[in-house]
Amino acid sequence: MTRKPTIKDVARLAGVGPMTVSRLLNQSAGVSEEAAARIYSAIAQLGYRPNEMARALRGQKSSTIGIIVPYLYDPFFAMCAHAVSTVAREKGYSVILTTSDEDPELEYVEAQSMLRRHVDGLIVIPSSQDGTRLCLPEFQSTHIVALDRPLPDRRFSSIVVENRAGAERAVTHLITAHGHRRIAVAALDERLYTFRARVDGYAQAMRQAGLEPLPVILCPAPDQAAANLHRVLRGPNTPTAIFTTNGLTTRFIFKALVDSGTRIPEDLALVAFDDFDLAELLEPQLSVIRQPAMKMGSTAANLLFDRMGDGAQVSQGVRLVLPVEWVPRRSCGCNPSAVAELVPQSHRQAV
Amino acid sequence: MTRKPTIKDVARLAGVGPMTVSRLLNQSAGVSEEAAARIYSAIAQLGYRPNEMARALRGQKSSTIGIIVPYLYDPFFAMCAHAVSTVAREKGYSVILTTSDEDPELEYVEAQSMLRRHVDGLIVIPSSQDGTRLCLPEFQSTHIVALDRPLPDRRFSSIVVENRAGAERAVTHLITAHGHRRIAVAALDERLYTFRARVDGYAQAMRQAGLEPLPVILCPAPDQAAANLHRVLRGPNTPTAIFTTNGLTTRFIFKALVDSGTRIPEDLALVAFDDFDLAELLEPQLSVIRQPAMKMGSTAANLLFDRMGDGAQVSQGVRLVLPVEWVPRRSCGCNPSAVAELVPQSHRQAV
DNA sequence: ATTGTTTGTGTTAACGTTTTCATCGTCTCA
DNA sequence: TGAGACGATGAAAACGTTAACACAAACAAT
Secondary structure, eight states: OOOOOOHHHHHHHHTSOHHHHHHHHHTOOSOOHHHHHHHHHHHHHHTOOOOHHHHHHHHTOOSEEEEEESOSSSHHHHHHHHHHHHHHHHTTOEEEEEEOTTOHHHHHHHHHHHHHTTOSEEEEOOOSSSOTGGGSGGGTTSEEEEESSOOSSTTSEEEEEOHHHHHHHHHHHHHHHHOOOOEEEEESOSSSHHHHHHHHHHHHHHHHTTOOOOOEEEOSSHHHHHHHHHHHHHSSSOOSEEEEOSHHHHHHHHHHHHHTTOOTTTTSEEEEESOOGGGGTBSSOOEEEEOOHHHHHHHHHHHHHHHHHTTTOOOOOOEEEEOOEEEOOSTTSOOOHHHHHHSOGGGOOOO | OOOOOOHHHHHHHHTSOHHHHHHHHHTOOSOOHHHHHHHHHHHHHHTOOOOHHHHHHHHTOOSEEEEEESOSSSHHHHHHHHHHHHHHHHTTOEEEEEEOTTOHHHHHHHHHHHHHTTOSEEEEOOOSSSOTGGGSGGGTTSEEEEESSOOSSTTSEEEEEOHHHHHHHHHHHHHHHHOOOOEEEEESOSSSHHHHHHHHHHHHHHHHTTOOOOOEEEOSSHHHHHHHHHHHHHSSSOOSEEEEOSHHHHHHHHHHHHHTTOOTTTTSEEEEESOOGGGGTBSSOOEEEEOOHHHHHHHHHHHHHHHHHTTTOOOOOOEEEEOOEEEOOSTTSOOOHHHHHHSOGGGOOOO
């Protein structure tokens, strides 16, 4: 295993100085045809690849961005990460990805690790309730874009969706279209921004209809979700509908309902925040608020690259609020005619 | 925005030489209590963070590993990536993640990018049918572990699951337990290792029972999956069961079946390779071969770190074959008594 | 008192690039 | 024929760190 070839090796073999090689590889101006040919041949012969570490050290630019997500087992986060990765690849950047496990402490540690690695920019789905750590002066000189949840500091840009409005839309639908009056709400957590905003939207919809919001059913894990749900279902004033505030919550609650034989929407209607692949394949199909995960990720990445381009000045951030889409299906009690129409006649059988 | 503090700034402020700072930060041996205190104070005051680029350049070690996955929108891959990220974080390594879109050319380009970034090791879910590109001499000096699909070169380690045996198990179940004789098989692609191996297992099971394997139903995308499936279902000798060879295939086929009103398992029984969160919440619950995605990812990462530790010698690779688990549920035609028992009496209602 | 060991620290050079400046022809124009 | 311009190239320094060595002071053993 011989040492990796350096630019000097290439230069020596091609009979030129290292600078000529560097020039050819970068601006490709001011190098004679003849020398270029020899250099290319030397590069191929040696299998030379420039060392990005050295390049970054010298040039003060790593061509790398970081992304911190809570975890990848929520398809929503995975989608965001995928989109960021794709945009970065197209721009010739590498992505350092790390997971925070929704732990502010870990998030902070990992963000620092990103700084040590001199990322040119950072996309983070903040786990800290208020993002205080990321607003510390040590992050001052780095471009940061918050995704899915905003950061309080106006210096950072953020991409979020219409959480309140979306939640309100879904819950209002339950009230006005289906006459529900006792509607429960389920969330993974009470402090995280997205849940707060969506629960707010829920409460808003309830109050607007003169109804009392119910306490949040906490769903940190499947079994606790089931326990907490059943406690409510067994109690007095059983809700007739439930609003779940993200993908995991929906899964946990849906499983608990299926396991207990609860009929949806007859016994309990369900609307969910965050659409996912199989939502329309469940029985019943889930009525959801769809958030544009891919678009959120790519928007965040593009925004970051824009900012990085702006003379490296970390200036005032922008706040983008992306629209969500209400997708009524069956779990809310609707029976969209569209569904029936979609079934090809040739294969139509029992329902 | 002032320049980032360097080790020299710290040294100056603490009234020592840069080496003393470096020593303290690395081995923390041979530095007087007094100096250490001043250095720590200087570090805190300046907000100093060592530059990993410089460190990597000098030390010939980047504390970084790379991972190349086809994409993140298959939860299986996302899980693998998540596990790798977690292990790496625990070992103090950063992860550079990139997606290949299942394109061998892109995979090659990205692998080269990893080399330029001097990753200490690389985990790849190979998209190239035979992985030839990754076996080129240019990758000789890098530790590579293949995940989910093996690489032909014996130099690399690989982690795969019992693809053939798992597929055989599932298909044999359809034959012996439920008497199916015309069983179809669906795959995303015909060339990728995992699909070849699973289709092989299917064919093996069929032949063992004296049955003729049917041509593969290709499912590169949802609409093509539906079209190809319906072509088969409309033809003569309609299959009575189908084996889907990965998560995406299962989704596509399941959707096509639901959309066309086909009853599972009455009209067409279904068994799938790769379990996923909602598989047990679909109607009917899916009978699957479960692969340990998390374990695969963490095993790959641990294996990589082991190899990296071995004196940096790239030696003969090992091949690990992880077991899969047959999880019979309802879509194959079974009616596991376990399911009924799991339903709490209190909430038991219609089925 | 001499030698050796330990302890704390500084100096130099190197990692592989690229930026900046200098050099040396060759060409053009008066 | 010389002044200037241009084109191709090289040399030196720098990016921030650490390995390798060197050194001085303090202390123990002979």
